[in-house]
Amino acid sequence: MTSRLEPGDQAPTFSLPDADGKPVSLADYLGRRVILYAYPAASTPGCTKQACDFRDSLAELNGAGIEVIGISPDKPAKLAKFRDAEELTFPLVSDEDKTVLTEYGAYGEKQLYGKTVTGVIRSTFVIDADGKIERALYNVKATGHVAKLRKEIDV
Template sequence: MSKLTPGDQAPDFTLTASDSSAQSLADLRGRSVIVYFYPAAATPGCTKEACDFRDNLNSLAASGYSVLGVSPDKVEKLAKFAADESLNFPLLSDPDHAVAEAWGAWGEKKNYDKTYEGLIRSTVVVDPEGKVSLAQYNVRATGHVAKLRRDLGLD
């Protein structure tokens, strides 16, 4: 799938959250939303990234941003991950990776000289009208939230 770029309409979705509620992007119209895609809950890089979002959530919220984490994990794994790490934002289950594909966050990856299809660590910021204002693909887990804050002019 093609990657999203600033100005694109963000594809709407409804996914099941770690608390078993349904979460739709459309429900957050009127707010800026940071949607970040990560490969697997409770892995070192994904835990670091999630905890960085957790630790920065208050200042992001004060600047008008909501945060949603999306992975192909099942709801039960996300619920355990959220509880274990005291995560304070919704984690959404995309088991068939349809949302990741629509957002350009699913595709070819290389690891240890092997090529395969998988989730590409990505972050997309959606403005209050539902348009993409920032899209970052192949981001690094460590330091990503600090870089995102700089890119958004929050630091």
């Protein structure tokens, strides 16, 4: 079983390529709150709904001093197509070898249609300005999650 992060834990650092192949590092966001959300695959129905919910809430989140980063095992080229098709204006980063996803507890065994499979566990992490985990939410639903999260963090 993949170990899970808890509030107060130090967020695992990372530097991963974005949709354009440029490195995005958690250290770039020190001093700001970050929502890092892990999703299984770009351009799938659930992941598209979730990304669009974040896109549609971005102004309010940014206004509250919160940045959003999406992470998946997709290649940068696929992320670029997804970003462009859905007009996403926040970074999508590629973790092809799933190292960072694993460090966050967002890759491992999960239930899918009653079967145990290994894959990305849809998860959301709220990271505080000091790089510590504020919230670690695992097995979140693609639909309605952003609205629920906004209520929890008062945005």
